Amino acid sequence: MKMDIERLARPEIVAMKPYASARSSAAADGILLNANEAPYTHVAGPEWQRLALNRYPQPQPALLRTRLAELYGVAGDRLLMTRGSDEGIDLLTRVFCRPGQDAVVECSPCFGMYRIAATIQGARVIDVPRQAANGFQIDFDQLETTITGQPDVRLVFLTSPNNPTGDLISRERLESVLDASGDRALVVLDEAYIEFCDAASAIELLEKWPQLVVLRTLSKAWAAAGVRCGIVIADPAVIGLLQRVIAPYPLSALAIDAALEAISAESAGRQRRFVAAVRQARADLYRFLQRCDFVVQAWQGEANFILVRVADGSGLVNWCAGRGIRIRDFGSYAQLAGCVRLTIGSPAELVALKSALKAYGEQL
Numbered sequence: 305m306k307m308d309i310e311r312l313a314r315p316e317i318v319a320m321k322p323y324a325s326a327r328s329s330a331a332a333d334g335i336l337l338n339a340n341e342a343p344y345t346h347v348a349g350p351e352w353q354r355l356a357l358n359r360y361p362q363p364q365p366a367l368l369r370t371r372l373a374e375l376y377g378v379a380g381d382r383l384l385m386t387r388g389s390d391e392g393i394d395l396l397t398r399v400f401c402r403p404g405q406d407a408v409v410e411c412s413p414c415f416g417m418y419r420i421a422a423t424i425q426g427a428r429v430i431d432v433p434r435q436a437a438n439g440f441q442i443d444f445d446q447l448e449t450t451i452t453g454q455p456d457v458r459l460v461f462l463t464s465p466n467n468p469t470g471d472l473i474s475r476e477r478l479e480s481v482l483d484a485s486g487d488r489a490l491v492v493l494d495e496a497y498i499e500f501c502d503a504a505s506a507i508e509l510l511e512k513w514p515q516l517v518v519l520r521t522l523s524k525a526w527a528a529a530g531v532r533c534g535i536v537i538a539d540p541a542v543i544g545l546l547q548r549v550i551a552p553y554p555l556s557a558l559a560i561d562a563a564l565e566a567i568s569a570e571s572a573g574r575q576r577r578f579v580a581a582v583r584q585a586r587a588d589l590y591r592f593l594q595r596c597d598f599v600v601q602a603w604q605g606e607a608n609f610i611l612v613r614v615a616d617g618s619g620l621v622n623w624c625a626g627r628g629i630r631i632r633d634f635g636s637y638a639q640l641a642g643c644v645r646l647t648i649g650s651p652a653e654l655v656a657l658k659s660a661l662k663a664y665g666e667q668l
């Protein structure tokens with residue numbers, strides 16, 4: 305399908321002459337007197353010589369782009385490297401939503417940054433809420449009616465597996481939403497946790513559906529949240545528009561170096577073992593929770609956490625905090641009264657968690 309992506313973007317972003325940084329507008333070799341940098345590496349510290357920290361990094365580092373393109377099986381011009389997926393969400397919202405006019409759709413409970421990014425941009429948030437009764441599955445009929453019935457919708461945020469409910473969106477459902485969106489809106493599928501489950505990534509649908517945007521991150525299954533590296537994967541026209549808005553040098557030289565290390569061939573084996581261990585520990589913790597009398601319901605999900613409903617969620621959060629264990633309270637969401645989210649930590653951390661949960665049950 306051919307699609308005029310620019311028609312969906314804010315006209316001022318399309319019309320704007322983007323900033324041309326020194327590194328994006330000239331080669332990075334020879335005598336570099338075009339970026340007001342320091343000529344020495346030793347001033348900031350001799351240990352930084354290897355990374356040439358005195359120089360601005362490449363705006364979109366070529367080697368990391370090549371490695372990520374291999375990892376995700378896409379052409380390099382479909383990728384944008386960002387400061388975490390958080391930045392990808394922010395850029396999409398800033399490029400495609402006119403303040404006071406356009407809207408985004410989310411299906412709560414979901415990752416909180418979709419709403420925050422939209423609110424900061426002055427875009428309306430239309431919620432198509434999920435219900436606990438059907439395992440938090442999205443109401444797809446209502447979602448599609450919203451997309452087709454509301455002409456101001458520009459972005460539809462979907463998450464698979466979803467945070468905090470852990471459920472997946474089937475390929476069939478996703479294609480149906482893409483079909484309903486047509487050339488009206490972009491469908492942003494956030495796959496932050498996809499490596500923790502067996503489901504195939506929607507990346508392979510990008511050729512067929514130019515309105516699809518996939519978000520990936522090194523923060524979860526690649527165990528590199530501190531690097532702050534997220535990846536927007538989309539039609540080159542979408543990437544080109546986001547590139548007009550992104551900061552000139554979004555990834556620091558340190559982050560680029562660490563990201564390359566995190567996804568290196570040596571790390572790949574460690575990553576597979578880590579993911580397998582998380583999945584096993586998740587199943588084990590889920591079985592444990594089912595034996596706890598105070599647990600009203602647990603949703604094992606397909607990510608690296610379990611959502612649990614108890615009678616008094618904040619009470620449980622405080623109980624665990626008293627033992628130095630931080631779990632996340634989701635009780636403020638309408639559908640998640642009494643719910644807490646437990647991240648799958650290390651074996652030792654899970655022993656401590658189980659012991660705290662057992663003691664909690666005993667004192668009730």
Ligand SMILES: Cc1ncc(COP(=O)(O)O)c(C=O)c1O
Binds near residue numbers: 387463520
């Ligand atoms: C669904 C989802 N998307 C994106 C993010 C943010 O990822 P990043 O660390 O890449 O900014 C999170 C973080 O928890 C998340 O749960």
